[in-house]
Amino acid sequence: MTPAPIQPTAASAETPDGDRIAKVIARAGICSRREAEKLIADGRVTVNDKVISSPALNVTGRDKIAVDGKDLPAREPARLWRYYKEPGLVTTARDPEGRPTVFDKLPGTMPRVVSVGRLDVNTEGLLLLTNDGELARLLELPSTGWTRRYRVRAFGSITQPDLDRLKDGITVEGVRYGSIEATLDKVQGSNVWLTLGLKEGKNREVKRVLGALGLRVNRLIRLSFGPFQIGDLQPGEVKQVPNRVLMDQLGAHAAQFEQPAGAPPVRPIQHRGHGGAKPSGPKPGNDKPAGKAPRPHRAGAPDKKGGANRHAGYENKGGERKDPARKGPVKGRAPNKGMTNKGKSHADRGRRP
Numbered sequence: 001m002t003p004a005p006i007q008p009t010a011a012s013a014e015t016p017d018g019d020r021i022a023k024v025i026a027r028a029g030i031c032s033r034r035e036a037e038k039l040i041a042d043g044r045v046t047v048n049d050k051v052i053s054s055p056a057l058n059v060t061g062r063d064k065i066a067v068d069g070k071d072l073p074a075r076e077p078a079r080l081w082r083y084y085k086e087p088g089l090v091t092t093a094r095d096p097e098g099r100p101t102v103f104d105k106l107p108g109t110m111p112r113v114v115s116v117g118r119l120d121v122n123t124e125g126l127l128l129l130t131n132d133g134e135l136a137r138l139l140e141l142p143s144t145g146w147t148r149r150y151r152v153r154a155f156g157s158i159t160q161p162d163l164d165r166l167k168d169g170i171t172v173e174g175v176r177y178g179s180i181e182a183t184l185d186k187v188q189g190s191n192v193w194l195t196l197g198l199k200e201g202k203n204r205e206v207k208r209v210l211g212a213l214g215l216r217v218n219r220l221i222r223l224s225f226g227p228f229q230i231g232d233l234q235p236g237e238v239k240q241v242p243n244r245v246l247m248d249q250l251g252a253h254a255a256q257f258e259q260p261a262g263a264p265p266v267r268p269i270q271h272r273g274h275g276g277a278k279p280s281g282p283k284p285g286n287d288k289p290a291g292k293a294p295r296p297h298r299a300g301a302p303d304k305k306g307g308a309n310r311h312a313g314y315e316n317k318g319g320e321r322k323d324p325a326r327k328g329p330v331k332g333r334a335p336n337k338g339m340t341n342k343g344k345s346h347a348d349r350g351r352r353p
Contacts, residue, residue: 026133125222146226
């Protein structure tokens with residue numbers, strides 16, 4: 001007797017195809033998933049020429065989606081950029097107070113991007129940008145396990161034992177902050193320089209935590225976000241992370257962001273940005289925290305057990321030197337045409353004949 005074919009259960013039969021509308025909008029790089037849900041609630045999204053009011057809708061490639069009357073752009077391969085944010089810029093698309101934003105300062109050749117988390121208006125340093133809202137959401141999650149590392153200058157005095165107590169977390173004005181690695185690097189007059197590592201990145205976390213310890217932060221620089229470091233970026237400069245490096249760091253999450261088969265490879269494009277004056281004081285790239293920092297790791301892996309980043313720095317590979325008077329790297333200097341020292345001893349060089 002031939003067995004009857006298995007019938008789908010009620011739950012599986014009712015499960016619609018496709019993905020949630022907010023996720024599809026985020027993948028197109030319009031905004032984050034949370035912001036997409038707000039666009040839907042505001043009646044700014046249409047599906048097949050009908051306004052929708054709830055994000056509880058699955059769509060497929062056959063559906064026509066529009067935001068503010070404009071068709072949703074085709075999804076591009078996920079890309080990530082490292083950007084040196086200068087102080088005075090807000091990390092938002094539009095500021096009601098009319099202050100300059102990060103996105104106002106990006107080169108015109110950049111595609112539409114969203115930020116991975118935010119930096120306070122007066123905070124400078126590394127900000128990650130991506131054309132994929134779902135990738136931004138993944139990298140922002142504390143469960144990803146990536147450490148954000150900061151260089152801090154603060155007014156006041158403190159000891160290393162006081163900072164060590166932050167490893168157990170701290171509650172400030174009813175808000176609980178998780179474990180923070182803090183190192184006292186040096187005392188400079190009435191200020192102290194610290195290096196902090198944290199995983200949550202709550203709103204104004206560094207300033208509030210150090211304020212509870214009697215310190216007033218007057219300069220804050222983000223040095224790294226997980227395995228991605230500020231490196232030799234200059235203020236206002238933006239550089240794309242090579243796709244192979246991004247996929248390697250995403251680990252088990254890479255499959256959902258990998259480039260479709262048959263698609264042309266994405267070539268990293270480097271942008272110089274708008275320039276700007278170099279920050280005063282110690283250079284972020286040269287301020288080495290006391291002790292050995294944890295090695296970078298893949299998403300989802302414990303911070304202390306990750307492997308070393310084989311692509312750390314990304315720039316200036318192969319031992320090439322950068323000539324500050326030239327735009328590109330140079331491997332060596334051409335000999336001067338007027339030199340006639342060949343074959344002479346070192347003592348005779350420089351003597352007139």
